[in-house]
Amino acid sequence: MFRVEASGITDVGRVRASNQDSMLVEDGLLLYVVADGMGGHAGGEIASRICIEQILSEVQSKFSLLIETSSKTHPDPTLMNALAGSINHASAKIYEHSLEDPSLRGMGTTATVVKIVDDYAYCAHVGDSRF
Template identity: 75%
Template sequence: MQRKVHAVGRTDIGRVRSTNQDSMLVENETGLFVVADGMGGHAGGEIASRICIEQVKREVASKIDPELVQSVKSHPDPALLQALANSINYASARIYEHSLEDPSLRGMGTTATVVKIVEDYAYCAHVGDSRFYLVRSGFIYQLTFDHSLVNEQVRAGILTPEEAEVHHLKNVITRSVGYQEEEDVDTLCVQLEKGDLLVLCSDGLHGKINDAELSQIANKRGTASVAELVDLANDRGGEDNITLIMAEVR
């Protein structure tokens, strides 16, 4: 069965930055959703996130075709997971090549959180500290792992979650798309249920709104809460670009 998923997305420059280095993709027809949070001086982040979106879209369209989907016998399907991971690494190679052509763009990169709906499953490939959440029956679950310095220290028991929230290095990420030709990509698959909300966001949103608040607001208004949540992140400082995609499973 193919689940009907309807998503709403918004990206905002915030209150401090002069440019928006975030990019997003919302394709309700194909069930493909992407958040990319770019980094790098001289417009590098903006270029990296845009290339990431373009290349992932192209690669997913060409590789996750009806023939591959029809060949799936059970979920999670390794071929689908690999195809999503490959789409991110294809983007990573293109960004890396672009940076070699222009010395002012050296070191640019981007996060990438990619979700593709296949039948009644959500497949995800992920690099960086943007996030993929599942909101179900009033509860919120962070499905992706932040590839950040402080999060790895929390997992190692060096920092507490409370200390990580206010740490001066909390925005330092340990993996990015485009910094090198190929990156270690996390993948996952989750079965969908009617009424689920899928949330993809950059750290400009989850850094200002905690999980409990996000769950409460999303449960109350569903996809209609996207603008409210972005405005709330801005009201709390808006120091970073803010991107949010929320998809409702019908």
């Protein structure tokens, strides 16, 4: 297995008044996520936080079983689909939250996710954030 070192920092920048970014560095799960709330839209910081929380929850609840039952050959389509599905579930949670508060309608976030399994990096991505 290779060694992974990760860290993160975020900055509001010079244009925005608030920082709508969220990140997750979960070394125990070898899970790394960046979510960049859509600037200029209400609730970007909420959307990015929900995204991080939902992806973490999905990986915690599903991935250990998927890895145990996977084909052990990489890339494994089941793992790739599960990671992409975690983003889809996060999107659904964000949408549900926006329905509860009309002022948050249209909120959104990008997401870039990396999950290390064995010596393989599985990546999923939505939006204009980049690795």
